[in-house]
Structure formats: structure tokens, C-alpha cells
Amino acid sequence: MPTATPVPAGTLRHIGGLSDAVVATPVPSWLTVLTGGALVAASFLFTSLLTDHAAIRAVNGWSVRLPVPLPLRRGAAASLSAAGVVALTAVLVAGTVGPATPTANLAVLLVWVGWWAGYAMSTYLLGNTWPAVNPWRTLAHVLPATGGRRLPRRYGAWPSVAGLLALVWIEVVSPLAAAPRALVALLVAYTAVTLAGARRYGADTWFRRVDPVSRAFRLYGRVAPVQRARRRTPERAGSPDDGPRLRLPGAALTDRTAPEPGSAAFVVALLWATTFDGLVATPAWNAFARGALAPVVPAGPAGRVLAWLFYLLALVVGFGVFLGTYRLAAARSRSVVGSLLAPAAVERRFAPSLLPIAAGYHLAHSLGYLLTLSPALLAVVVDPFGGGTARVVVLPGWFGPLQLGFVVLGHLLAVWVAHALALDLFPGVLRPIRSQYPFVVVMVAYTMVAAWVVGQPTVTPAFL
Template sequence: MTRSKLLRRFGVGMLVTSLLALLSDPVAASNAAVGLAGASQENLAVPRWLYLATGGATVGASALLASFVTDRRFIDRIHLWRESVAVDGAIRRGLVLVGHAIGLVLLVLLVYLGYTGPQVPTVNFAVIVVFAGFRAGYTMFTYLVGDTWRALNPWRTLASAVPNGFVEYPERFGRWPAVAGILALVWVETAAGVTRQPELLALALAGYSVVTVAGAILLGVETWFDRIDPVSVFLHFYGRVAPLRWTDDGLSVRLPGMRLVTDDYVADVSDVAVAVVLVWELTFSGFVTTQQGAAVITTIVETGVPPLLVYAFFYLGGYAAFLGLFLLAARVTADRIETFETPRSLAITFAPSLVAIAAGYHLAHYFGFFVSLSPMLVGALSSPLSPPSNPVVLTLPAWFGGLNVAFVLVGHLLAVWVAHSQAYRTFPSRLQAVRSQFPFVAVMILYTMLSLWLISLPTTSPPYL
């Protein structure tokens, strides 16, 4: 038996064994939005070290198996396959107008009912729709089905109705404002109490609306929502994972995640930073809602450090570490293979794989939350002016924990294939293409083990918030 066949059989065996070990584990329910999650007391059925090791081995084995796929024509067929469905122009324009109307109506209702509705988060229309509907449900729709935010975006609709684009945006800024904006929005969600105080959420939405519409008018609609607006950039990056996309001719169908290979949406280091922040913000949210994370924060605060300073240290320091680790992988790759590619260009090349990881994280983080609150969301949307007196929350079965593990692993396995495809698009040598992936796969394994560790821990409310 050749060495290649032995390695392939070893990879298949490791992958199957790892998946069986992971999926046989009744992991705790996924973490939900800060302030809305209940604690879970589930324990692992296997030693945690074995659970984490098998998770890392799954990603490593999948990368090993992918390295045997060296036929460039086959790789191209996978990420270039598409089908198109023609849609009449009048129907498309009608759908866009309906989307505009829905977005505007929802924004008005969110601000109005956030102020005037009952100040109880479990029955307030604004809290339910923003966090269960948008943060969880609509984001999942964006990467599982398609990105429809361009039509729904109420701020874009308002800014497009008036003359705009009076100031030229400096290209050197890239998408750094969007990175800062995403970090700021997640910080507000975590530390400002908007998940528990509907009036405060309504105030934040109103303020965001003013800044966003004014900025879009000043700098131009296309520039603002493509490079600066954090919500739009957040959703458009996730939309690259989705199988469906509107084109000039109608609806385009692709295999999930393949637009991450072909769209070239990541163009500079600021785009790399966006991809990293999508992964980090979920990791941070998962950490602070675990009992272990809460214990670490409590211990530090008891020494006299202000709570918000502790959270800010973990939040910004952790993001810097995640970004630095990915850039380090790019530098190691440039140093260890003979190539004219720079560390910067390699980081840009492999960053789209992080978006696939983020989609898996998000699904594991929010799917259970969305399902459990879906009766409340349906009730809020069907009768926004009549909040229920007894909101219904579904109790999730124990096997939902296995889904969380599967979501994380599927996201990482998709990321491995995206990185593999990107490598073969970039390097003429097969050996270079395979070797270039190793440092990035090592980073993916680390991310996998960290995320699996977080979703295995019992949850609690973040202290001091």
C-alpha cells in the first residue's frame, strides 16, 4: 500500500472517530444573547480534554484529506458551479419595494414601541425583534439563504431618496470604520443594558439612525454602506456564505461558501480585520456568558479593578490577539515556502475562510436561542401593538447540544475547503498550495478547540452588567 493511501485511510479514520466522539456528547445548550440566556447545568459525558482534542483532530484530519484533492479542474468545478433562475424585472422591482416598506415600518415600530411599549424585555417588541429576530434569525437567514439587506435596509432607503455623496471618502481608510463600528455595537449589546432596557434600545436605534442617514448623505450611499456602516458590512460578509444571490438576470444558486472563494470581497487588511471580528465577537460573547468566564471576571473585579475596564481588556485584548494570531500565520506561511506573495497578500487570500468559521459559530451560538424564542417573535411580529401577557418560551431537548457541535465543525470544515481552494487559486505549485495552508489550519484548530470548549460550559448572566 502506498504512503498516500495510508495517509488517506488514517485521515478518514481520524475524521470518523472524531465526529463520533464529539456527536455522542450531550453538550450544554448554546449561549444566547447577553441578558436573555438561562444557565445550563449539563455536564460532558466524556473528559473535556478528549472532547477538545477530537474537535481539533477533526479539522486537522479534514485538512489532511483536502490536501489529496489536487486536481485543479475538479476544485474549479466545485467553487465555480452555479445555476441561474431568471426573474422578471417587474417582479424583482416589486420585491425590492416591498423590502423597502418592511424595513421602514419595522424601524418606526422598533423605536416607537421601544419607548412606549412595556419596559419588560421578554414582552417588548423592540427587544424581541432586534435580538431574537435580527441578531439571531435574520443573520442566520443571511448566511444560510441569501443577503437581502440591501432591499430591507431602512437607512439606505432614506438616504437614497435625497441627494448624497458630497464628500470623498479616503480610500486608505478601507473598512476600518466598519471594524470599529462592529466592535462598538457588540460592546453596547454587552455592556450598555440594551437587552434589558427597551427605552435604552430605542434611544440607541434612534441615535444610530441619525448618524447612519447623515453619514450616507455626506459620503454617498454606496460608499457608506459598503465600507463604513457596521451593520451592512457585517451582513454583506456573512452573505458570501449563502447559496442564493440576486444578480442582474435573476437568482444565482451556488454551493454554500463558494462565493468566499470567487467574490474577492476581501481586498485589504481592514477586510481581514472584519473577518476576524466576526469570529471574535461571538467568542467573546460566549466567554462572558459562561460560569467560568464570569468567575474570572469576578475574581479580577474583587481586586479593585472597575468591571467595565475588565470587560474592555478581555474584549479589545482578545480581538488584538485573534487578529495578531491570524497575521502571524500569514507571516509564517510567507517565511516557510518559496513565494513572491507577501504576508499581507496571504492574509487577504486566506481571510475569507474565517467568515465560514464565523457562520458556524453564529449558528451554534444563536440557533437554540432563536428556536426557544420563536413563539415570542411570531407573536410580536403578528401583533406588535398587543404584547402578550404570558410569553411562551420553548424548552429545548438535550440533543440540541449535539447540533451546536455539528454547526461549529461544519463551519470549520467549510473553512478548510475555502482555504484549500484559495491556495490553489494563488500558487502554481501543488506543493506550495498544500504547504501554504498548514499555519492557517493550525489557527483553525485552535479556534475550533476554543469554541467547542465555550459551548461545552454551563452558562450564566455576565456579572456586573
Template sequence: MASNEPPWHATVRSLGTAVIGCFFGLALIDVVIASNAAVGLSDASSETLAVPQWLYLATGGAVIGASALLASVITDREFIRSVHDWRKPVSAQLPLRQGIVYLARFVGVAGLVIIVYRGFVGPQVPTANAAVILVFAGVRAGLTMVVYLVGNVWPALNPWRTIAELLPNLGRRYPARLGRWPAVAGLLALVWLETVTPVNKEPALLATAICAYSIVTLAGALFYTPKSWFSNADPLSVTFRFYGSVGPLRWSENGVSLRPPGFDLPESGIVSKTADIAFIVALIWELTFSGFVTTTTGVEFISAVVGWGVPPLVVYGALFVGGYLLFLGAFWLAAQLARKTGETYLTPRTMAVRFAPPLLAIAAGYHLAHYFGFFVSLLPSFVGSVVSPFSPSANPLVLTRPGWFGGLTIAFILVGHVLAVWLAHAEAYATFPSRIQAVRSQYPFIVVMIAYTVVSLWLISLRTVDPAFVS
């Protein structure tokens, strides 16, 4: 009997089977006893690439080149529309939905209490403290991966939202002119804090930072409303919302539906203002920045500049702010050029708003490359912290990653890149009536996407070390 599923559906299913096989392959990973080394940025970064350089360069170059040709090869609007509109209902109803939500809220609040408590009173050794493991392996790595690989579960888990919704609020109107700029500033501030302070190595400092974050977050949610604050100003909620838009599952009152990852982005309307674009670029830059400062090249560069008499924090600050402005400026320049190459009367801002969502696929791919190995290594410690947060193991286990993990890192970045190019391709054909306009409008954005990807691939090829002067 002939199948009604799209021809590419079987390929997707095969890839899914391959992914499952990879997880079974994790059983082959060696297990070692963790030392008292800190869980920090250097651990989250990729290790030295363990694949032949010629294969690395050939694979990366071939995929990037193929993605650049995509815009000029696939021009059948009907095919693009049929692929992009595919979806499948997974469940007509969500049994016990309310009970699951209540359980998730309890888990979120309990997790926050445990993290703060163990941060202050637990052992001040990061690999043996549940607070550090739960925050960096559980939330920074694991939960974020769940959000863009499955769907956004943060609204139910968010402990600050749960608390805020139980308390009366002043109900002030959130200033529309602020948009998501507070979330942009908050995200950059969190990344800066993680980079230049030992918050990922000193549990008590981490607990103090979380208490300060809790005060600011609850004050904002109660001054305005939880809905407006967590939709616009809270950097964690906005981060998970943006990453969640890449996930394949969508929850609604009618049940759960499945779409290919990221295919909801073009019509999601998640990007509508300049602040949204700035936030997406910040997601890409923060991973690039943390990746650079934990490489030998980054450490040598920073050490050389400090050797000229420049204070370390000034060097880090200039690199952090300057790099972010460079990434953001490159995307805005692409929007300016796309208006000319596409020969359209649409403003550069409109072009930027429409082509910014595909960048989330690049951000997700780079996060997966940056944190997947880190999460796998600390998986025994994470499970132990969840099961028994008050009696941690004196000698926690750490999984040693085999050499083929380097290939996964490359694949994650390249898959994110190809998905981003396809989404930009679909957006262009949805925006312009002319095929020539649709093809030419993509060129500047594809160049920027290639630049982001090349930088990411370059960083993962470098050996990682502790960041200079702040480790």
C-alpha cells in the same frame, strides 16, 4: 438514465433532507411560559453541552484532524476546480422583483418605527416588549442566519438606506484611506454596548441607542452618499454583506443562481484591504467574547481580577481589546509564516487578503451555534411580535430545547471549520502553480483555524450564566 449532476450532489441533497427533518423535529420541543427574565447575552449563548464528553471530544477531534489532512490528501486540481465551479441557475427571471423590493423596504422602515415606538411606550419587560424581541431574536439571530444560510436580503430591508435614498445628499467623496475601518470600529462599539450596558434588557434604552445609531447613520449617508456609506462605514451593512457572501444564493439582473455555501468567496474580491481582514476577525472575536463572558469560567476569571481592585469596566475592556488583538495577531502571524512555508515572493499582506475570506465560514458556523437555539426558544415570541407588536402576550411562550440540541451546536461549529479549510485549500491551488507550495502555504492558516474552532468548542462545553457586574 445516468445523471449529469456531480457525484457529491446527491449527498448534499440528502443532507438538505436531513436538515428539513430536524426542523420537523422541533415539534417535539416542550413549551413553557416565559418569566420576566431578560433576553440577553446569556440567553443567546449555548447552554451546557448535553452530550457525553467522550463523544464530544472524539467528534471534535476527528473532524479537526480530518480537516488538517485535507490539504495534503486532495491534490487533484481538476477535481478541485470542477467541484468549486459548480453552480445551477434557479431562475432565469425574477417575476415581480421590483414589487418585492418595495415591499421589503416598507417592511424595513415600518419595523424600525415599531421598534423605536414600542421601545419607548411598550411594557418595560424585555420578554414582553416587541422592540427587544425583534432586535435580538429577529435581527441579531434570525435575519443574520437567513443571510448566510440563504443570501443577503439586507440591502432591500435596510430602513436607513431606504430613507437616505429618498433625501438629497451632499455627495462628498468617501475618503479611500478610511476603507472599512469605520465599520470595524462601529461593530466593536456595538458589541461593547451590548455587553456592558443593559440595552438587551431595557427597551427604552434600546430605543434610545437605535435613535442615536439612526442619527449617525443618516448623517453619514447624507454627507457622503448612501452607496459609499453603506458599503464601507455602516457596521450592520458590512456585517450582512460579509455574511451574505457565504450564502448559497446569488441575485443578479439575470436571475438567481445556486452554489454550495461559501464557494463564491475565493473569487468574490470581497476582501481587498487590511480593514476587511480586521472586520472578519472582529466577527469571530465578538462571538467568542460574548460567549466567554457568559460562562462560569469567564465570570470566575472576571470576578477574580475585579477582586484584586481592578474596576469591572477596565477588566472587560482589557479582555475585549486584548483578545481581539490576539485573534488578529494570530492571523497576521499565520500570513507571515505562510510566506515562508509556501516559499513564495507574495507579501504577507497579499497572503492574508487571499486567505481571510474562508474565515467567514467559521464566523457563520459559530454564529449559528451561538444563536440557533436562542432563536428557536424565542420563536413563539418573535412570531407574536411580528403579528401583533402593539398587543404583546402577557405570558409569552418560550420553547425548551431538548438535550440533542447540544449535538447541533457542535455540528454547526465543525461544519463551518471544515468549509473554511476547504475554501483555503481551493484558494491555495488557485494561487500557486506548484502543488507543494499550495499544500505548505495552508499549514499556518489551518493551525489558526483549528485554534479558533477549539476555543469555540471549549466555550460551548461550559455552563452559561449572566455576565458578572454588568448583567
């Protein structure tokens, strides 16, 4: 059974890594890596036997309307919006005047444990409520708009790609989990940029196309079983399609969406961001970083800046490798079936199949973090400025294999989604199956990397 113990020193130094109380899987790394890859390959062999286009569309198209009255939905949305603003205010106040100890500070625990670990999981396990919760969106709609500028369509999702990578880099290199005041400074800067951008380009445009957090939660929400109500139009008001609907997990990923430049790159960036967040806390990465930085990094501020640049370079290069690998798979898929579709069209169409992988890895990466620090979070919610001794839950040894199970489940769902997308995109029976070969190779590689990272113990990133 899990037990509660005082929080260990350094538990929150790197917010992306799991707590020191989360043990690594006792299964040998090479076995977990090979097993994960083999399961994904075997699942492809199974799904390739399912070639009935109409039956697969019927499975993915199945839905049940949830009988939630419109007044209740509006009241819930208003309550969530108010709760979001209250939570943001509490974080700013607690981070400014609360205890300096991170495990006793409401701001640190609410942001990283309650929000980025716990709430983020709800977006793909249940449904995406972020449009209602988002305090910046609520404030943006309250502030007067400047009536501003149009964001060029050619930019597509690329601003949110850059924003996501920037946030991950800041999270890795800065002491956001150890210094509540630094966290407040980041939130104030993020608030200023977000509200200024929403005023300049319009709140709907900013949160749909630029804000990386909103895009990430929106994409995670497509994995969830509960899908948001469709937008009401006068001709559809009162129709049975109105209201939230229950669908099979991942089924919404097979729906067609409007093409947008950079949309596939953002999905890859979301997958790489979680991978990088865990990778930099592994002993193997730290050995590599020390070998690369020790000869050239001097002591003092100059050395710290060089270390920051090194991690930025690693983040960008790793994203380039992930994106290049995915684009190569898309090009090979198009070539194998002799398709006349543009390469970008194939990339965008298959990109949603990577989202279950990102969700599965986030779940494996964050659930232990949430469970371990939940007593500390509960304590500061009850007594925000008490500054008492925080406690953590020590998870049992079988939790490590459970984490790997989440990774594998995400990849199995990804294989199914890719199969459905291929049958929808390419005609016939053999062409859709052949088109998946390159993507299955990529998924197997992603699975093996994720399984290896999750199975490693966590340490503080070197030189940070």
C-alpha cells in the same frame, strides 16, 4: 419533544448568550474540544489529496441561474425595503410606549430574536437580502445628499472594524435586552450617525465601507448558496448571467475581490465578536472577571464604569490576539512556500476561509436562542402591546451536541475554502498544501475555543 414553559428570569439579560432554557451539552468539555480539533485536522488531510486545480475550480465555479424575472425581483426588493422601514418604526414605537418587560416587548424580541438571531442566519443559509431590507439605506436614498466628502481609500475597512467592536461592547455592557428604552436610545443614535454619514460620504460608500452591519451581512452572504444578481450594464443587459444564481455553499468565497486595507481584520473581528459574546456568559469567564475586578471595583457608578472599561479592554485585547494569530499564520504560510507576495496580500486572500467558521459559530450560538424565544416573539407580533405572560420552548438534551455539529461543519467548510484559495494563489502541488499548514493550526485552535464556549452553561456577565 420541546415543551413550552414560562420564560425564566434573566433569560434576556445578556442577549448574546443562549437562553437559560438551552442546556449545555452533556458530553465532557475536553472530549468535545479534542473531537472538534481532530475533525478539522482530519478534513485537511483529506482535502490535501485533492490537487487537481481545474477540477476544484470547476466545483467552486458551478452555478445554476434561478429563473426569477426582473419585474419580480424589483417588486420583491421594493416590498423588502418597505418591510424594513415598517419594522424599524414598529421597534421604535414599541420600545418607547410598549411594556417594560423585555419578554413582552416587541422591540426587544424583534431586534435580538427575529433580526440578529433569525434574520442574520438567513444571510448565510439562504442569501443576503440586507441591501434591500436595510431601512437606513432606504431612508438614506430618500433624504437629499450633501454631495459631500470622499472617504480616503487608505481607511479601507478599518472604520467598520471599529464600528463592529463598538457595537459588540455596547451590547455586552449595557442592558439592551432588559431595558426597551435603552434599546430605542441606541437605535436612535445609530440612525443619526448612519444617516449623517450617508449624507456626508454618499449612501453607497457608507454602507459598503463604513457600516459594520452591512459589511457583516455582505460577508455572511458570500457563504450562502444563493448569490445576488450581478450589476446590469448596457452591454450585458438580457444576458444569461443576469439574475440570482445557485452555487455550492461557500463557493463564492473563492472568487477574487478587490483588495482593501483592513478587510482581513474585519473578518477576524466578526469571528472574535461572536466568540466574545458567548465567552463573557461562561462560568469560567465570570470567575476570572470577579477575581480581577472584585479587589478594585467600588460600589456605585464608579465601579460600573470601571467594569465597562475592563470589558472594553478584554474585547480589544482578545481581538488583538485573534488578529495577531491570524497574521502570524499568514506570515508563516508565505515563508513556508517562499512566496514573494506581500504579507497583506496573503492575509486578504485567505481571510474568506474564516467566514464559514464565523457563520457556523453564529448558527450554534443563535439557533437555540431563536427556537427558545420564538413563542414569545410570535405572541408580541400578534399582540404588540398586550404585555401577556411570555413562554419559551425548552429544547431537548440532544440540542447541545447539535450546536457543536454546526461549529464543526463551519470549520470543515473553511478547510475546503482555504484549500481552494491556496491552489488558486500558489502554483504547483506541494506549495499550496504546505501553505495551509499554519492556517490549519489556527483553524484547529479556533475550533477548540468555539467548541468549548458552546459547550458551557450561560450566566449573567459579572459586574454588569
